[in-house]
Amino acid sequence: MTPTDVARIREVGAAALAWLSAHRDEFALGEGALAADGQVDATWKPLGELAQTCASVCAHTPAGDPLHETAADLLRYAWRQTGQGELFPRLQRLEPFATYPLEIYSVFASAGLRHTGYETAVATTARTRGWRLTEQDPTRRLGVLKAERRAGIRRAEDAGEVLRHTWLGGLPEPWTFERSAGYALTHVVFHLTDWGRAPDAVPADLAGYLGHWLPAWLDTCLDAGMWDLSCELLVVAASLPDPPDPETLRAAWPRIAGAQCESGALPQQDHPEYGDGREPDFLHCYHSTLMAAFAAAQCLTRLTAEVSAGTGGHHRYRGQGVPG
Structure with missing residues (x-):
């Protein structure tokens, strides 16, 4: 990767974070966040995704870096939206066996933002059979197990066994890849690696499988203008034990940059209506804009690690990222 290539990645990430900062009020929870008929996908989900992305960017960039400072500011904003964690106990009382409050809270906990009262309450709920027997698809189950560990909850369930029941864990025929499988596999890798912090947590057979097939899948998604999934796949490429192929990054990032709006927003999907300022x-x-910021930070981290190792080729990644 040339300095120009690296600069382009940084520019995409910086523009994405600038858009997120300018639109932070659209992530606000609002009065419906605790309503009995509240729309979780329009309230807690965007805020949780903002927090996760910003925690990840902070973990992969050093303090003082403009990317880090913008992400840290947005993370603090997201935490304030939860009343410094006070809304989580209230949400848990309203929906005792819902897992999404813990999944979102765990993002903040991973960045050192904690509410001990909520952790005590949810640990009590997590000891019930009703909580342990909640039916979830395997990819979601991995995420819940990760959230529990972040909040200090330990259980005997084997995450490795759960992994092998996911689409990726079964090493499926590569031609069966499609949109839903793509989103499932990216989140499996996110959960395994703690959102890119621990690349060596990916089992060797999965790492080899992804290293072989992911470039082709990424190229397919880029051709289809699937910018959201393309960015998630770039995160995965930069979260494996071996650093990503420079040629894969060199081919992908100009296309992401070309799809990005002048404002920094990245459309989820290519559409003829976008363009000419729209x-x-x-x-x-x-x-998709969140994922562009995340992918940029993750790729920059791995490229920096490669340069620091003093090699131009592939090597085993030994770092764990900047602690969140």
């Missing part, structure tokens, strides 16, 4: 509404670009 951009998608918040719900159709916030997640």
